[in-house]
Amino acid sequence: MKLTDVLVKPILTEKANLQQDKLRTYAFKVDKQSNKLEIKKAVEEFYGVKVTEVNTAVAPGKNKGRQVKGKYIKGIKPSYKKAFVTVAEGERIDLYTNI
Numbered sequence: 745m746k747l748t749d750v751l752v753k754p755i756l757t758e759k760a761n762l763q764q765d766k767l768r769t770y771a772f773k774v775d776k777q778s779n780k781l782e783i784k785k786a787v788e789e790f791y792g793v794k795v796t797e798v799n800t801a802v803a804p805g806k807n808k809g810r811q812v813k814g815k816y817i818k819g820i821k822p823s824y825k826k827a828f829v830t831v832a833e834g835e836r837i838d839l840y841t842n843i
Contacts, residue, residue, distance in 0.1 A: 750786040794832040
């Protein structure tokens with residue numbers, strides 16, 4: 745897998761921002777087939793930091809439904825994989841420069 749396909753986008757939520765400040769841990773949405781070694785290599789190459797730890801989690805798809813013209817339409821949102829990347833002491837990733 746190419747390194748450009750591994751990282752989909754950073755997760756920019758309030759909880760992720762607190763983890764960035766206190767734990768030096770950054771959250772990314774990643775490709776489901778990527779492994780921890782590919783994620784580590786991609787982050788180090790794109791952001792120029794030293795990665796010390798990578799944790800991953802797969803968020804399951806959720807059931808969704810809605811009413812349309814008297815009918816109920818059921819569906820499911822797709823699942824996705826998240827990676828929590830911890831960088832070395834004293835290093836930072838500036839995620840807001842490319843927005």
